Amino acid sequence: MKAQSLLLEERQGFIHQKGSCGSVSIQCDTESLSGAVSQRACVYCGARVVLNPITDAFHIVHGPIGCASYTWDIRGSLSSGAEWYRNSFSTDLSEQDVIFGGEKKLWEALSEVTRVHSPRVIFVYATCIVGVIGDDVRAVCKRAEEKFGIPVIPVMSPGFAGHKSVGYRMACNALMELLSRAPKAPKRGGSVNILGDFNLAGEMWIIKNYLEEMGVKVVARITGDATCEELMHAGEAALNVVQCAGSMTYLAKRMEEAMGIPWIKVSFFGIEDTSQSLIHIAQALGDREAEKKARELIARETRALEPVLCRSRELLGGKKAAIYVGGGFKAISLIKQFREIGMETVVVGTQTGRKEDYDIINSLVREGTVVLDDANPAELEYFIREKQADVLVGGVKERPLAYKLGVAFLDHNHERRHPLAGFVGVRNFVKELQLSVNSPVWQYVR
Amino acid sequence: MLDLTPKEITERTALRINPAKTCQPVGAMYAALGVHRCMPHSHGSQGCCSYHRTFLTRHFKDPAIASSSSFTEGASVFGGGSNLKTAVRNIFDIYKPDIIAVHTTCLSETIGDDVGAFIQDMDIEEGKYVVHCHTPSYVGSHITGYGNMIAGFIKYLSRSTGRKHDRLNIIPGFVNPGDMREIKRILDLMGIPFIMLPDTSGVLDAPMLGRYTMYPPGGTRIDDIIAMGDSPLTLALGELACEDPANELKRKCGVDYKLLPLPMGIGATDQFIMALSNFSGHEVPYALEEERGQLIDILLDSHPYFHGKSVAIYGDPDTVLGITGLVLEMGMIPKYVITGTPGEAFTEKAQELFSKFGVTGCTAKAFSDLFELHQWIKNDRVDLLIGGSYGKQIAKAEDIPLVRAGFPILDRYVHSYMPLVGYRGAMRLVEMILNALMDRQDRDCADEDLELVM
Incomplete structure (x- = not known):
């Protein structure tokens, strides 16, 4: 089947193939078409x-x-x-x-x-x-x-x-x-709020432990494992670190306006992003000691991961990945994470990514990679097949689609029970990938 | 820590906690997926459609396809007519179904969209169909929506030509594809030609063949839905879910119907098979007698392990009544029997079952929720829970074994492929109940009491 006959004309602007035209001009952040089998929510x-x-x-x-x-x-x-x-x-x-x-x-x-x-x-x-x-x-x-x-x-x-x-x-x-109901309290130097981590499978705890090892105090966790009492102290933090940019940039901006708290974007998915984020936090706080500890932590954890990555490259290297997730920041981290184990991303889409996310995505992927916004199952199916992806990363609606296509699946949505954040998340990431990609059941499929 | 349920029961009139039902549209979507090459369409905000698809996918572990009118602020002010028109055009263009089954949502109902009139105004290509039903989320439950969608198909499609054929209409209650398969198997064994609407077998229990098809091979054919109007009789299997569609067909095409309980357990399955035998004039084949005999043999062999045990059953009305019937036949005490779906008919039917089997001290309640059930259990516990996944919090908090049966089951696999109906479905349920009770006995007994032969 030709792509043109399958894809609605109105949808063409939302799909982009790197290298097919000069600059990135994907349409995004708009309403879904009436009648689309959208994977989006409300x-x-x-x-x-x-x-x-x-x-x-x-x-x-x-x-x-x-x-x-x-x-x-x-x-x-x-x-x-x-x-x-x-x-x-x-x-x-x-x-x-x-x-x-x-x-x-x-x-x-x-x-x-x-x-x-x-x-x-x-x-x-x-x-x-x-x-x-x-x-x-x-x-x-x-x-x-x-x-x-x-x-x-x-x-x-x-x-x-x-x-x-x-x-x-x-x-x-x-x-x-x-x-706004919290009483005014003085700022606590060298402390942060973590915004946009929802403690899926305990990921907030992983991040918090890293920060504590660096000597950085976490005031409020917004919103993973948060309590009302804890949230009320959020105004006392010196810095907001924003993990899920799609959901929490707006809050960071409002808190900056109302409470004078500066903010930075971070991501704790994959070695590269986790490492950069930890150093970035220490630097934004102007805390030399914390930066030193961050570098030690990163060196230790990265060293420990080397054999894991080495083995993963053997088992997974050269395989192709398709990504369809909620926000842009997650897609960006995933592309880098696949690169770390020698996998190439051939299809990447998000439900709610923004222009700036798609710019970064396009700078990361190779020629020929398909980039889509607010995709429907038919489009996902078409491009997963065309690009011969070996694994799809997505959420609950994408899982059975992947399996029906004979493609492995990695759950990167809110129901997963395996933490994917931080260095330990890298371990789980490759473990989950291997479990699915190398399941013995696949040999009965093809 | 999961347990915030206080033992003391206080009156609640406004607050629903931990529901044992969900809203109409998801039932309509499920029914529409049981029609071949049908695209279910949700006329409302896109969140509804997304939630319903996700919900069905979580239960069936299969892709559940559906489209949405994707309401915006504008649509909610000026009406969703143009959204629906655009949607229908887009759906036929890109997804190429043979039929689109529109159901409404609380939003489109509240703003007063006249979906029937919208559809009348559409230019629909020859051989393609658009049907609809009303499924306001604030009335009834997903069970109501299921019945409404089936009635919608009948209303638009079924025709009485005056020339009767000999195929029996079957309207199955809200059950799994595995149940629909079992009902069809029984009909085949009885040698009865039939039309079943809907039929989600082959759609939501589709096999893995290395390719994805948006429209798997299963589902009721449109021609068959049309032909339902010329059938001699309809059997509606599910007294609380299926009367409306059966009645719609009678009203429209004059096809008589017989309302039966879901064929779960011995008595209700007997009733179903006798109705089939009466319809066809055929004897019940040995194969079915054999299954019935096996079931009873199993019950006799194992009765010491379940006789007298108390059980709480929750879920959808017809399914809960069916399971209640079976556990009563087993000599168990269905101490609490609840559904979230409103309607006093449920309570009456449960009471009839209680008195038929002479049990006392059992409570049945419609329009209830799992919080209330949990409170009852805290005050007077049971030996076993039977229902969907949402009961697992109660099971954990009270350390009561749970048999998963009904809808939704979000935390286990295989259930949707296997039946609960018919004698074989009963055998399966009996096995699950026995395993739950006997595993518990093994777990809890002292080392010296652990028995190898049970």
Whole structure:
């Protein structure tokens, strides 16, 4: 089948093949086409994934049951303490509520939660129909906050208001609202907040340990394994380090504006990015001692990884990878990580990457690599086949697609149980890759 | 730490905690995937479609294909008519299905989109179809949506030409592809030609053949859905999920229907097979008698291990009732029987089962949730849990074995390929129950009590 017959004309601008034209001009950061089998989610989803890891928060979804049930305990964000966030709370709106309004039910729900439990903070998510039926969620939250004496923060996340990135912004707004309730406190020199790590499979803990080894104090983790109390101190940090740039750059900017905290982008995926990020953090703090310790840490960990990488190059070198992930920063790190073990990336796409991400991606990949924004399964299938990828990196919707195509799969989404961050993440990364690429089952397929 | 459920039960009227249901559209999507070369289409925000596909993929471990109208702010103000029109054009252009099955969402329902009128205004190529159903997420549950989508197909497609054929219509309840296969196997054994709508076998349990096809070979054929209008009879298997579509066909084409429980356990499977025998006039073949006999033989061999054990069952109404029937036949006590799906018919049917088998002290509740079930268990525990994956938090907190049966099962494999219906499905469920109870006995007993022969 020819690409042209398979791909919608309107979609051509979102797909780019390196070397096919002079400069990069991929279209991105726009709405999906109506009728597309998009792999993308909505505003609510974006907001929910950012706030969900706050372990002692009660997340109440104001809407019909679906939005609450689909997001019930599906992320592998680990907690070192409370597990409240792993339950599903909603107002389960019925037809009556849609006709007469859901404010009363929301109020009741908030009363019922506070009567039985002792939440530290409640997030109330406004879903698609809440605005349409005219509920004033803000007003209800304000009244509840006054009555129950805890922060009750509205998260304005109607699904139709854009795609997932808009939801990230709404979550960041909610976080800013929470932080605005914190009492003023002096800055703590040499300390950081970690933004945009969600402690999937304990990744936040890995990063925090590195920083602590360097003598850098972590004030607030936003939001992996965070507690309300911890978040309230975020204003005291000297620096914000932003891991998931797609979701948290906006928060970093707002915190810079409101609290004067400078920020830097980091990535803890792969040796190269992890090493650079640690040094970068020490330098941004102007902490020579920390930089020295970072270099020692990096040297030690890199040395320990050498045999692993050596073996991986033997087992995986020359294989081809396809990447389809949520944000641009992850795709960029993955390309570098594949390079570290001698694998070439032949297809790379994201759901919500930005222009600047695609510029970097294009500078990293070889001629002929296909770059796509907001791809649908048909496009993924076509290019995975055309470019003869051996493995696809993606999330839950991509997994069965990969298997049906006879292609190995690496889960880089929020359900994975293997940490991929830091130096230990490199170990897991190649282990998972090997498990899938070299599974004996493949010999029965082809 | 996972356990935040307090033992003391307080009244809740507004707050839903840990639901035992989800919303209508995902049921509609599942039904639409059971039609050959059909693209399910979600008329709403793209998050809905993404969530539903993900949810189905998590359960079936197979790609679940569907498109979305991708609502924007504009659509939510001015209506989604133009989105749907563009969507339908794009879908036929690029994905080339034979039929698009549109279902609505809470958003498109609330803003009052007249999807039926939108479809009437479309130019649809000869031989292609667009159908729709209403699936407001704030009414019923995914089970309601499943029935509504089947009724939608019938409403648009089925025709009564006045010339009857001899194929029996089968509307299976909300069950796995493995169950649909088993129902078809039984029909074949009975020598009865049939049309089954929907049929997700061969779609969501598709084999790995080294290539990806957007439309796997399974699914009900459009011609067959049309021909359902000329069938002599419909058997609707699932008293709570399937009456509406069966009724729709009766209303539209005058095809009588017989409403039966899901054929789970001995009695309900007997009922199904007798209905087939009555329909065809054929004797029940030895192969089925043999299976029934094997099932009863197994139950007799193993009854000391389950007789009198108490069990909590949760999930979708017809499935929960089916399992309740089976455990009652086994002499177990279905102490708590709940579904998240609203509707008092569930409670009544469960009560009928309780009294039929003379058990007392059992509770059945519709429109309940797993938080409530957990509270009951905290106050008076059970020996076994049966239901989907969401019960694993209760199982862990209370250290009660869990048999995974029903929907959704997100944390195990193979379930969607295997049946729970028919005698063979019952054998499978009995085996799972026995393994759970007996593994537990082995785990918990003192070393000197560990038995090799059980």
